[in-house]
Amino acid sequence: MKNSPHGSSATTAPEASPEALAWALFMAAEKLSGRVEAALQEVGLSWAKYELLRQLAQRSEPLPFSELASGQRCAASNITQLVDRLEIDGLVRRLDDPSDRRSKRAALTLLGTEKQQTGAKQIAIVQAEFASALSDDDRAALARGLGAALVAHDFLSGISR
Amino acid sequence: MKNSPHGSSATTAPEASPEALAWALFMAAEKLSGRVEAALQEVGLSWAKYELLRQLAQRSEPLPFSELASGQRCAASNITQLVDRLEIDGLVRRLDDPSDRRSKRAALTLLGTEKQQTGAKQIAIVQAEFASALSDDDRAALARGLGAALVAHDFLSGISR
DNA sequence: AAAGATTGATGGCTCAATCTTC
DNA sequence: GAAGATTGAGCCATCAATCTTT
Numbered sequence: 001m002k003n004s005p006h007g008s009s010a011t012t013a014p015e016a017s018p019e020a021l022a023w024a025l026f027m028a029a030e031k032l033s034g035r036v037e038a039a040l041q042e043v044g045l046s047w048a049k050y051e052l053l054r055q056l057a058q059r060s061e062p063l064p065f066s067e068l069a070s071g072q073r074c075a076a077s078n079i080t081q082l083v084d085r086l087e088i089d090g091l092v093r094r095l096d097d098p099s100d101r102r103s104k105r106a107a108l109t110l111l112g113t114e115k116q117q118t119g120a121k122q123i124a125i126v127q128a129e130f131a132s133a134l135s136d137d138d139r140a141a142l143a144r145g146l147g148a149a150l151v152a153h154d155f156l157s158g159i160s161r
Numbered sequence: 162m163k164n165s166p167h168g169s170s171a172t173t174a175p176e177a178s179p180e181a182l183a184w185a186l187f188m189a190a191e192k193l194s195g196r197v198e199a200a201l202q203e204v205g206l207s208w209a210k211y212e213l214l215r216q217l218a219q220r221s222e223p224l225p226f227s228e229l230a231s232g233q234r235c236a237a238s239n240i241t242q243l244v245d246r247l248e249i250d251g252l253v254r255r256l257d258d259p260s261d262r263r264s265k266r267a268a269l270t271l272l273g274t275e276k277q278q279t280g281a282k283q284i285a286i287v288q289a290e291f292a293s294a295l296s297d298d299d300r301a302a303l304a305r306g307l308g309a310a311l312v313a314h315d316f317l318s319g320i321s322r
Numbered sequence: 323a324a325a326g327a328t329t330g331a332t333g334g335c336t337c338a339a340t341c342t343t344c
Numbered sequence: 345g346a347a348g349a350t351t352g353a354g355c356c357a358t359c360a361a362t363c364t365t366t
Contacts, residue, residue: 020304028310029186032186032187048357066326075357076327077358079327101365127183131183133316141302141305142186145300145305146186149189150188209335242333243333261347
């Protein structure tokens with residue numbers, strides 16, 4: 001989600017039209033992602049970099065680029081470039097895979113592990129702030145609405161994926 | 162069988178933790194924006210290009226780049242490049258501003274106007290699909306939750322904007 | 323041939339620096 | 345000096361083409 005519709009008027013009624021509903025969804029996501037990015041910037045990480053480090057930390061072993069690509073749901077060439085930059089940052093190392101010479105693996109460095117951990121704490125703060133800024137009822141309403149939206153999307157796009 | 166309201170989504174209870182709530186928000190926005198992008202692609206437009214055309218169509222007169230930048234909430238240099246590409250596409254023309262020779266304006270071409278209009282129809286379809294895929298109650302819940310989230314964000318970030 | 327990674331070109335965005343005009 | 349637009353460098357993503365290895 002990159003560009004979202006800009007709001008012209010801060011009119012009164014929250015959501016009456018279907019147009020406003022989609023717009024509100026994009027706005028809310030954009031605002032929240034802005035917070036996540038700002039929190040990560042404190043650690044010197046972009047969201048893309050953080051997510052890759054996170055995947056590596058979660059599996060706690062060097063992972064082949066193909067697996068990183070499917071995990072991040074992005075093109076393989078993107079991983080190549082991301083790892084390039086992460087390697088420059090000293091957060092990740094490229095390893096050869098002895099069992100398949102076509103394959104490369106990415107391994108966390110010590111610094112990479114540390115940055116991932118502090119990044120995770122930053123993100124946890126944002127999530128907690130977000131959740132606690134909502135009343136129980138609002139949070140429940142949001143959860144219900146988002147759940148329904150996700151189900152609706154899967155339904156409209158033929159289930160699988 | 163339980164007392165699940167409306168038996169809408171009796172699936173794996175979507176949101177229990179606050180972590181999942183933020184994640185669901187991002188997921189929903191991502192899915193929906195994917196639909197918007199796919200709809201616009203039918204017209205050969207990116208979302209960024211569409212939004213610029215839309216701003217021009219809405220004001221129905223050539224607008225200075227500075228105004229386009231503030232309208233799209235992006236850096237001025239981005240407008241320069243976007244207009245470059247839109248000009249290549251034949252959707253927009255660069256005009257000199259006689260009253261201030263520092264300023265350039267972007268004007269819709271006939272083709273640009275047409276593409277914007279068909280793009281708008283495409284988007285309206287997506288919005289309608291989205292809204293109608295939700296039950297009244299789910300839609301109301303989503304509207305309430307998103308409204309609260311937006312208010313919470315403004316509160317947390319010191320009101321203005 | 324197919325899988326895995328890389329390269330090159332492109333789109334969309336940022337910031338810092340620059341140039342012209344006010 | 346400050347405003348408006350542009351350029352250059354970089355980040356993050358895509359796709360198409362390529363190269364090596366299986």
